[in-house]
Amino acid sequence: MKQLQKTATRPYHIIVTTDFNKLKESICEVVKPSSIMVITDTHVGPLYLEEVCKQLETIAPVFSHQFEAGEQSKYLGTITKIYDKLIECEMDRSSLIVALGGGVVGDMSGFVASSYMRGIPFVQIPTTIVAQNDSSIGGKVGVDYLKHKNMVGAFYQPVLVYTNLSTLRTLPEREMISGLAEVLKHAFIKNKALYDYLNDKKDKILEQDLVALEEMTYYSCLVKCSVVEEDTKELGLRKILNFGHTLGHALETVSDFTILHGECVAYGIVAASFISYKRGLCTQETLENVTNLCKSYHLLQPVMPFDIKEVLHHVLFDKKKAYGKVAFILINDIGAVEIVKDVTEDEMQQSLIYIQETCQ
Numbered sequence: 001m002k003q004l005q006k007t008a009t010r011p012y013h014i015i016v017t018t019d020f021n022k023l024k025e026s027i028c029e030v031v032k033p034s035s036i037m038v039i040t041d042t043h044v045g046p047l048y049l050e051e052v053c054k055q056l057e058t059i060a061p062v063f064s065h066q067f068e069a070g071e072q073s074k075y076l077g078t079i080t081k082i083y084d085k086l087i088e089c090e091m092d093r094s095s096l097i098v099a100l101g102g103g104v105v106g107d108m109s110g111f112v113a114s115s116y117m118r119g120i121p122f123v124q125i126p127t128t129i130v131a132q133n134d135s136s137i138g139g140k141v142g143v144d145y146l147k148h149k150n151m152v153g154a155f156y157q158p159v160l161v162y163t164n165l166s167t168l169r170t171l172p173e174r175e176m177i178s179g180l181a182e183v184l185k186h187a188f189i190k191n192k193a194l195y196d197y198l199n200d201k202k203d204k205i206l207e208q209d210l211v212a213l214e215e216m217t218y219y220s221c222l223v224k225c226s227v228v229e230e231d232t233k234e235l236g237l238r239k240i241l242n243f244g245h246t247l248g249h250a251l252e253t254v255s256d257f258t259i260l261h262g263e264c265v266a267y268g269i270v271a272a273s274f275i276s277y278k279r280g281l282c283t284q285e286t287l288e289n290v291t292n293l294c295k296s297y298h299l300l301q302p303v304m305p306f307d308i309k310e311v312l313h314h315v316l317f318d319k320k321k322a323y324g325k326v327a328f329i330l331i332n333d334i335g336a337v338e339i340v341k342d343v344t345e346d347e348m349q350q351s352l353i354y355i356q357e358t359c360q
């Protein structure tokens, strides 16, 4: 008998800094591209494309592609336009894709990189709280399909993540708050010390103090990395990163993306915590601590009226569904969660009623 060992996923650096000064050298350490395509959106492009391109032009010829900002662009139509551009610019397997923007840009650029010529390298330059603390890491890339979240995609890791915290200065406040839901999620699922930090440094974080943001981003990324490293393809443990997403994604779809991803995740986190409490898996104090931290970060704003039956219908498209059952992440304590497969429609319904009552 002969046996081969498949090597694990290649490691990559996540750089968290406050400018673009080290971008060129960071990229050159990991790739030697023949050409570069920077993909961005109509909000981020006018702000940072020129500065980023100036750095990249000293490495190789640089092209760029900009698409309409927003979740509505996260579909296959946008992807085909990017393929067209890559072909027009004669990009090949020695070329590099650079994603400059938030989670939408990152998820779509990564999907293009994973599929163009069966895969070319890509670098993430995340510019939102969501992207810097969550989406740029871990390799979940893809698009929405028929409004169902992330239905078409791949697991495909970047070769580098380069975070310039100063880009957050231009991020609209609503986007900043929404993004913090993913950071809170990391604290709730796996890191009580991050939870304490978020409580202690709330004012500094909200006023974008760079020291506080750097510390927060570091610990948030640590949680994400530790989970992804153990279970890159979400066969088990990685499902905990989906805390709040089962109902959150359904709400996002039902709202036609007028409620932002992180805002929906926060409602989903409280709904899941309510189910946990009702099942006796956590104390009322834990439910209150979760709710209060979300509220102290201005999440859980009055929720628009939604049809509970419609939300429950969309839960059926959750990617954690197997053999007809949707896996749910429930909380035991701050920093500890579990994966449960028997949450009933009635429990979800009660939790959505709780959300409607709590967030008004």
Ligand SMILES: NC(=O)c1ccc[n+]([C@@H]2O[C@H](COP(=O)([O-])OP(=O)(O)OC[C@H]3O[C@@H](n4cnc5c(N)ncnc54)[C@H](O)[C@@H]3O)[C@@H](O)[C@H]2O)c1
Pocket (backbone or CB within 6 Å): 041, 042, 043, 044, 047, 069, 070, 071, 074, 101, 102, 103, 104, 105, 107, 127, 128, 129, 130, 131, 134, 135, 136, 137, 138, 139, 140, 141, 149, 150, 167, 168, 169, 170, 171, 172, 175, 179, 182, 261, 262
């Ligand atoms: N792949 C993953 O692991 C993962 C994790 C979390 C979220 N996501 C996905 O990410 C998306 C949400 O990400 P997001 O909140 O970053 O959304 P986004 O990319 O739509 O960015 C939010 C808004 O902010 C603008 N923007 C971005 N950076 C800016 C800056 N520095 N200054 C000014 N404006 C800026 C964007 O143009 C957009 O209008 C969703 O599609 C979600 O499903 C993926």
Ligand SMILES: O=C(O)C(=O)C[C@@H](O)[C@H](O)[C@H](O)COP(=O)(O)O
Pocket (backbone or CB within 6 Å): 134, 138, 140, 149, 150, 182, 234, 238, 241, 242, 245, 319
């Ligand atoms: O990285 C993960 O794993 C996550 O679940 C992170 C989530 O914050 C993110 O929104 C992710 O895109 C959700 O994935 P999905 O497979 O439920 O669409």
Ligand SMILES: [Zn+2]
Pocket (backbone or CB within 6 Å): 182, 245, 261, 265
């Ligand atoms: Zn998310």
